[in-house]
Amino acid sequence: MDSPSFDLQEVKRILEAALLTAAEPLPVADLKQLFDEEIGNDTLRNILTELAQDWEGRSVELVSVASGWRFRARPEYHRFLERLNPQKPPRYSRAVMETLAIIAYKLPVTRGDIEDIRGVVVSTNIIKALEARGWIDVIGHREVPGRPELFATTRQFLDDLNLRSLTELPPLEDLGQLVESVAHGAQIGGALAPEEDTVEATAPARQTSAAGASPTVN
Amino acid sequence: MDSPSFDLQEVKRILEAALLTAAEPLPVADLKQLFDEEIGNDTLRNILTELAQDWEGRSVELVSVASGWRFRARPEYHRFLERLNPQKPPRYSRAVMETLAIIAYKLPVTRGDIEDIRGVVVSTNIIKALEARGWIDVIGHREVPGRPELFATTRQFLDDLNLRSLTELPPLEDLGQLVESVAHGAQIGGALAPEEDTVEATAPARQTSAAGASPTVN
Amino acid sequence: MIAAAATTLAAPIARFRGEPVLELPQDLYIPPDALEVFLETFEGPLDLLLYLIRKHNLDVLDIPMARLTEQYLEYVELMRQKNLELAGDYLVMAAVLIEIKSRMLLPRPTTSAQEENDPRAELMRRLLAYEQMKLAAQRLDALPQVGRDFTLVQVWIEQAAEHALPNINTEDLRQAWLWLLVRANVNQHHRLTRDQLSVREHMTQILRRLRDVKFLEFTQLFSPQLGVPKLIVTFLAILELARETLIEVTQQGPYSPIYVKLTHGLTVV
Numbered sequence: 266m267d268s269p270s271f272d273l274q275e276v277k278r279i280l281e282a283a284l285l286t287a288a289e290p291l292p293v294a295d296l297k298q299l300f301d302e303e304i305g306n307d308t309l310r311n312i313l314t315e316l317a318q319d320w321e322g323r324s325v326e327l328v329s330v331a332s333g334w335r336f337r338a339r340p341e342y343h344r345f346l347e348r349l350n351p352q353k354p355p356r357y358s359r360a361v362m363e364t365l366a367i368i369a370y371k372l373p374v375t376r377g378d379i380e381d382i383r384g385v386v387v388s389t390n391i392i393k394a395l396e397a398r399g400w401i402d403v404i405g406h407r408e409v410p411g412r413p414e415l416f417a418t419t420r421q422f423l424d425d426l427n428l429r430s431l432t433e434l435p436p437l438e439d440l441g442q443l444v445e446s447v448a449h450g451a452q453i454g455g456a457l458a459p460e461e462d463t464v465e466a467t468a469p470a471r472q473t474s475a476a477g478a479s480p481t482v483n
Numbered sequence: 484m485d486s487p488s489f490d491l492q493e494v495k496r497i498l499e500a501a502l503l504t505a506a507e508p509l510p511v512a513d514l515k516q517l518f519d520e521e522i523g524n525d526t527l528r529n530i531l532t533e534l535a536q537d538w539e540g541r542s543v544e545l546v547s548v549a550s551g552w553r554f555r556a557r558p559e560y561h562r563f564l565e566r567l568n569p570q571k572p573p574r575y576s577r578a579v580m581e582t583l584a585i586i587a588y589k590l591p592v593t594r595g596d597i598e599d600i601r602g603v604v605v606s607t608n609i610i611k612a613l614e615a616r617g618w619i620d621v622i623g624h625r626e627v628p629g630r631p632e633l634f635a636t637t638r639q640f641l642d643d644l645n646l647r648s649l650t651e652l653p654p655l656e657d658l659g660q661l662v663e664s665v666a667h668g669a670q671i672g673g674a675l676a677p678e679e680d681t682v683e684a685t686a687p688a689r690q691t692s693a694a695g696a697s698p699t700v701n
Numbered sequence: 702m703i704a705a706a707a708t709t710l711a712a713p714i715a716r717f718r719g720e721p722v723l724e725l726p727q728d729l730y731i732p733p734d735a736l737e738v739f740l741e742t743f744e745g746p747l748d749l750l751l752y753l754i755r756k757h758n759l760d761v762l763d764i765p766m767a768r769l770t771e772q773y774l775e776y777v778e779l780m781r782q783k784n785l786e787l788a789g790d791y792l793v794m795a796a797v798l799i800e801i802k803s804r805m806l807l808p809r810p811t812t813s814a815q816e817e818n819d820p821r822a823e824l825m826r827r828l829l830a831y832e833q834m835k836l837a838a839q840r841l842d843a844l845p846q847v848g849r850d851f852t853l854v855q856v857w858i859e860q861a862a863e864h865a866l867p868n869i870n871t872e873d874l875r876q877a878w879l880w881l882l883v884r885a886n887v888n889q890h891h892r893l894t895r896d897q898l899s900v901r902e903h904m905t906q907i908l909r910r911l912r913d914v915k916f917l918e919f920t921q922l923f924s925p926q927l928g929v930p931k932l933i934v935t936f937l938a939i940l941e942l943a944r945e946t947l948i949e950v951t952q953q954g955p956y957s958p959i960y961v962k963l964t965h966g967l968t969v970v
Contacts, residue, residue, distance in 0.1 A: 278542035282564060285556070346504060439608050445575065
């Protein structure tokens with residue numbers, strides 16, 4: 266094995282943090298994105314195997330499943346975990362909620378529309394989960410190449426949310442004022458930090474400018 | 484210390500499994516239910532502290548927050564984890580944060596109290612956004628005409644900021660310091676005085692002034 | 702822009718405590734396109750006043766009311782001229798400032814303690830109370846926040862899958878939209894009003910109806926008994942569907958029936 270150009274312990278720590286916090290199994294391809302350095306697939310798999318060994322003999326284990334690597338509680342410990350009364354009803358992930366919100370407010374929409382707004386790919390699982398719940402369905406196809414499916418929310422969605430009509434959804438006007446200047450961010454944030462990630466850009470800009478800005482005052 | 488009647492390592496493993504899999508922070512009272520043996524509160528707290536120490540120096544840590552104990556990834560590792568999940572919660576606008584600060588530091592307060600301090604009407608959107616986030620709720624009504632609602636911050640607010648209690652909030656600037664900072668805003672206020680950097684970050688930053696504004700003066 | 706303003710300002714200002722030695726600086730010029738952004742940075746009249754006090758190096762314990770009021774009113778006038786939506790709060794504060802100013806012009810009774818009767822005391826108290834909360838808000842915002850600055854651990858339990866389905870409410874949807882807003886992708890043209898929503902709802906209803914029958918006569922889509930607003934919304938929905946090429950609206954000749962059908966070739970699901 267060639268000597269790695271990276272800090273193996275730090276790589277392990279980062280992998281551990283990612284795997285312990287992930288809601289889904291993480292494929293090696295995703296895990297590679299974690300690092301600044303380019304790490305080969307085989308190297309990464311070796312490190313993952315090592316990490317799995319580090320966890321041997323504990324109540325939680327790192328396993329490789331079809332869709333990637335994930336930590337899970339060892340079955341022997343389930344009997345203990347069952348004693349904890351589930352604290353709260355489960356919640357949908359932000360990805361699911363955002364997808365649902367877009368369909369409800371923008372219907373009829375295609376998957377492409379949703380991805381345009383969210384800026385990330387919409388996983389099939391999300392659409393399936395919402396369909397299985399009976400909250401959305403396909404009401405047709407848009408007549409463009411590929412004929413993508415058009416999604417809309419259903420009657421049941423309204424019933425489950427105790428609404429008579431979509432017009433009873435909370436209005437969205439003025440929501441922009443609640444978050445750090447989205448509109449300005451586009452113009453000003455751009456001037457400060459040209460990345461597309463305005464959210465990122467605003468945060469540090471604030472702190473740095475506090476120091477820099479002071480002399481403007483008088 | 485009396486010798487425990489239980490296997491300390493196994494207790495730790497069970498605690499670890501419970502805390503690593505829990506969706507919410509677990510209070511000591513819940514953690515006690517995990518075991519067949521009766522374990523005292525103090526003993527359990529000692530074990531939890533030990534467990535937290537075991538995790539020191541890693542990317543994930545065991546912390547105690549308002550609702551109980553939980554594992555979290557250390558903030559230093561957030562920049563890596565973000566790469567896997569580009570969805571971030573909002574960075575709220577000043578209006579939202581000021582409203583939240585008034586509720587957190589002056590609770591319980593009515594909307595009128597907030598408006599008195601901020602000098603502007605508090606929009607319903609702000610209150611709704613903070614309620615939807617689970618950070619504030621209505622804890623009663625003030626017994627004056629109109630019976631206005633009294634708002635307070637929630638446990639979840641503390642949890643989400645990784646705090647155990649309101650006393651861990653950053654201390655308020657005392658009056659003397661404030662007079663200083665306002666009076667000599669030009670000299671020392673910069674670091675503290677927020678609105679200059681807002682101005683800096685918004686209006687002038689757009690074109691010239693990022694370079695021009697700040698240092699030129701006096 | 703602001704830089705220029707600040708420079709003009711900085712030079713002439715003398716720092717005599719409470720004693721405005723110099724003329725009011727001619728520093729209110731802000732390029733029109735920047736003005737709105739500039740004024741929007743203030744969270745209200747108290748915020749603007751604190752800015753003016755700092756900018757002119759005034760003593761918050763001994764506020765020169767004439768100067769501050771004049772400055773303040775100039776900004777308010779600017780906002781008015783620019784037809785910026787001027788919150789009533791700014792006008793209320795203007796009235797408060799003028800009142801304090803005029804009370805200070807009145808001869809004060811020498812008997813009572815002047816400090817306590819200082820008409821500026823309440824203003825000072827409010828300014829400081831606001832400043833205190835403004836700083837607190839910044840510090841609060843600087844604290845690491847779940848999701849934004851750190852992530853929680855949650856390890857999978859195999860059998861957790863069959864748990865109850867999550868429930869949501871309408872506020873969750875609003876919150877989800879707020880998250881979307883944070884990312885620059887959601888911009889002006891994604892803003893929705895109630896009316897658009899109702900049009901969109903009707904679009905869906907029409908699509909659902911056409912899904913079950915091959916085509917409908919134009920008039921069948923309308924239910925006059927439900928009132929005029931409903932008719933208009935339905936009509937708008939048809940126009941929007943046609944614009945998005947989801948439906949085809951055809952007519953053989955003048956005065957012959959108008960038919961509405963799903964766009965050619967559309968396989969009904």
